Amino acid sequence: MEKPIMSAGPHIHSKDSSRRIMLDVIIALLPASAAAVVLYGLPALWMILTCVIASVVSEFLFNLIARRQQSVGDLSAVVTGLLLALNLSARVPLWQCALGSVFAIVLVKCVFGGIGHNFANPAITGRIFLLAAFTSTVAGGVWPGADAVSSATPLELIGTEGAELPTLLQMFLGQRGGAIGEGCILALLLGFAYLLIRKVISWQTPVIFVGTVFVCYLVASGSFTVALYEILAGGLVLGAVFMATDYTTTPITAEGRLLFALGCGLITFVIRRFCALPEGVSYSILCMNILAPWLEKWTRRKPLGGV
Amino acid sequence: MRKNISTLKLPHYKSTAGMAAVRMAVPKEVLLPVSPMNAHSATNAEPVVQAGDHVYVGQLIAKEKDRGSANLHASVSGTVKAIEPYTANGHRAVAIRIESDGKMEKDPGLKIPEPTNLDEFLACVQDSGVVGLGGAAYPVWAKLSAAQKNHIGTVLVNGAECEPFITSDHRVMLEHGDLIQKGIELLKKFLGSEEFIIGIEKNKPDAIEALTQRFKDDPAVKILPLSSVYPQGAKQVLLYNATGKVVEKGQRLASLGVIIINVSSLVKMAEYFVTGMPMVERIITVDGSAVKEPKNLIIPIGVTVRDVVEACGGLKEEPGKILFGGAMMGKTQESLDTAILKATNAVVIMNRKDAQKTEPSPCIHCGRCVAVCPLGLNPTAFSRAMELEDEDQRAALLQKEQVKVCMECGCCSYVCPSHRPLAQNNNAAMGFLRKWEKARKEGGK
Structure with a gap:
């Protein structure tokens, strides 16, 4: 008879795993990915595939070269690639998509120690890198249906007098310029609902992030429609649901995550309203990523029976 | 309104809840460790018998050495075969081995104790050898002795039993309501406590109902149904959820005027004052995927896991893990020859598949x-x-x-x-x- 196993408790475990969580995020991104292909056609599909493959391959090769344990099985590289693709406009050539993915995976994630060790969100940092390097293609957006003719996004138009803006319904369904995955709010909300049902994320972060932007605009403009327009525009919903809820780069405490979301909302508002940049979601999340360790410290609870 | 601590919903695996405790057949021999097995065993005692001595059930065989240990009594009648080295889980200890004569003859010298004041009462509880049966194994008299310094206004009786698999406290509450009542009377009389709260998880509605009926005319006793979340029965959690109090750093529970006593410990203590029989047996739950017929068993202290398993129809699969206690905080045992201690409330034997562990991967900071x-x-x-x-x-x-x-x-x-x-x-x-x-x-x- 083999000896019984000796180990510390507990001796049962929940069915969850990191891989399952990543798979859930991928599933939650499927409606948005499908919407991207419907709106922008096959080029969107090639972008998604390019980013995902480039992400997975670069993580695989990094682990191979650095002699680290292979980690592509945890599916987090797929999530990064998918998110990056959805955050880019249809004008970005495939080689830039690939380059952004390699940057996100290798420089933002792997060199810091891989999954769980990166201080900033890889997809967001990858997008910001591409934005800085290839401003002409990454900034702005393509209107769905148009033959890849560059045009202004609603957020750029909103300050321009006489510009014709899409209706709120068009905004909700993604009939507007911007990154391929950010437009169809309906698809993003489906993903949000799925993540809530699977208990992968809690509702607070996205709701507070979007809510803060909404309230700021309501106060600043006094117009309900403008405030509504602002939260449907840009990458706000995509960022709030999928990137401000990233585990690794947000505080570990529930209270810290509330402050994180609040900060994201405020910074987004300030950038959109007062800065030269049309869009602030990526930058706001990156800023708060950097503050996350501090938020975690400030929101430490006094343990029961401790000091 | 205060928000209760409510954390983890677990699968209960309490398939033995409906099974009345049955007495197992008299084992051939028992092994009673008399040196410290671990921090929570209360087994550090000095043998007062020798190899060859005849012993009766309930006869003192080892005397407590310190405040953390307890008197030990023979759990079967028969002959002391040896006081010998005993190893369990790497702890080298000494155990008294008694060969049973199968008669289970009670010690004729046993008397029903009749204390008249707190000190005498505590001395009696000390004699009984009863320890905390929820797992901590702290001698009950030592716990109650807090009443010499502090007024214990509230006694929290812990019947939460939040651990998966275990139903022994549940059975005790269903089968020994009279002894719970007796125990509460004793504590009322000698500790002068005014309030008794029996905390029971809602997954035991029959126990809640039975005890509510029993104590319906006693305003001092409150049956408190608790949500079935783990670890509802942990000291801080139960205290907070039942009273809103917290034991702060450096504080002792008794200084808040509260003690928490496990319901089985209370019953064992009361039993001594009814029958004069010290702690020689208890109810344990035997369950797990490798056990053929899971049961609640009344066992003499010191039987081996092997004997207990036999009383449950044997094993249907090779044991992957042998646990004393539940699936969350149970302690693994290395062999079927390990003896059951006073504080062992369950033996859970998992098959290889259930015992398998998944390899850890990096922390993803999910919180x-x-x-x-x-x-x-x-x-x-x-x-x-x-x-x-x-x-x-x-x-x-x-x-x-x-x-x-x-x-x-x-x-x-x-x-x-x-x-x-x-x-x-x-x-x-x-x-x-x-x-x-x-x-x-x-x-x-």
């Missing part, structure tokens, strides 16, 4: 361990601390993050999607910090 910790600790901080090379820095971080508050309930490990052994790390961290602080103290002198 589930922080959200689930009933005491509000951050297990990832302890992991980070333990990775620090510098021992002083490590100790400083552990102190700051209050690792010593941890009660090792295992919730963090249970929820971790990366399958990291967080509870085990907490234990290692506590061990490290204790050693470091001791060395510091000695160095400072």
Whole structure:
């Protein structure tokens, strides 16, 4: 008879795993990915595939070269690639998509120690890198249906007098310029609902992030429609649901995550309203990523029976 | 309104809840350890019998040595075969081996105790050898002796039984309501306590109903249904959920005027004052995927796991893990020849498949361990601390993050999607910090 196993408790475990969580995020991104292909056609599909493959391959090769344990099985590289693709406009050539993915995976994630060790969100940092390097293609957006003719996004138009803006319904369904995955709010909300049902994320972060932007605009403009327009525009919903809820780069405490979301909302508002940049979601999340360790410290609870 | 601590919903696996406790056949022999097995065994006692002596059931065979140990009585009648080395889980101990004569003859010298004041009462409880049966095994008389210094206004009777698999307390509540009543009367009389709260998880509606009926005319006794969440029966959690009080750092529970006593301990104590029989037997739950016929058994203390398993129809599969206690905080045992101690409330034997562990992967910072910790600790901080090379820095971080508050309930490990052994790390961290602080103290002198 083999000896019984000796180990510390507990001796049962929940069915969850990191891989399952990543798979859930991928599933939650499927409606948005499908919407991207419907709106922008096959080029969107090639972008998604390019980013995902480039992400997975670069993580695989990094682990191979650095002699680290292979980690592509945890599916987090797929999530990064998918998110990056959805955050880019249809004008970005495939080689830039690939380059952004390699940057996100290798420089933002792997060199810091891989999954769980990166201080900033890889997809967001990858997008910001591409934005800085290839401003002409990454900034702005393509209107769905148009033959890849560059045009202004609603957020750029909103300050321009006489510009014709899409209706709120068009905004909700993604009939507007911007990154391929950010437009169809309906698809993003489906993903949000799925993540809530699977208990992968809690509702607070996205709701507070979007809510803060909404309230700021309501106060600043006094117009309900403008405030509504602002939260449907840009990458706000995509960022709030999928990137401000990233585990690794947000505080570990529930209270810290509330402050994180609040900060994201405020910074987004300030950038959109007062800065030269049309869009602030990526930058706001990156800023708060950097503050996350501090938020975690400030929101430490006094343990029961401790000091 | 105060929000109850409510953390983890677990599968209950309490398939034995409906099974009345049955007495197992008299075993051929019993093994009763008389030297410390671990921090919570209360087995440090001095033998007062010799090899060859005849003993009766209930006869004192070893006398307690210190406040953390308890008197030990023969659990079968027969002959002391040896006082011999005994090893279990790497602890080298000494055990008294008694060969049973099969008659289970009671010690004719046993008398029903009749204490008249608190000191006499405590001395009787001390004689009975009853220890905390929820697992901590702290002698009950020592716990009750807090009443000599503090007025114990409230007695919390712990019938939560939040651990998966275990139903022995549940059976005790259903089958020994009379003894619960007797125990409460004793504590009323000698401790002068005014309030008794019996906390029971709602997954035991029959026990709640039975005890509510029994105590319906006694305003001092309140039956408190608790939500079925783990670890509802842990000291801090039960105290908070039942009274809103918290034992702060450096405080003792008794200084709040409260004691918590496990319902089975209360019943065992009461039994001594009814029958004069000290602690020689108890109800245990035998369950797990490798056991053929899971049961609640009345067993003499000191039977081996092997005998208990036989009484349950044997094993249907090779044992992958043998646990004393439930699936969360149970302690693994290395062999079927291990003897059952007073505080063993369950024997859970899992098959190989259920016992398999998943390899840990890196922490993804999901925060589930922080959200689930009933005491509000951050297990990832302890992991980070333990990775620090510098021992002083490590100790400083552990102190700051209050690792010593941890009660090792295992919730963090249970929820971790990366399958990291967080509870085990907490234990290692506590061990490290204790050693470091001791060395510091000695160095400072």
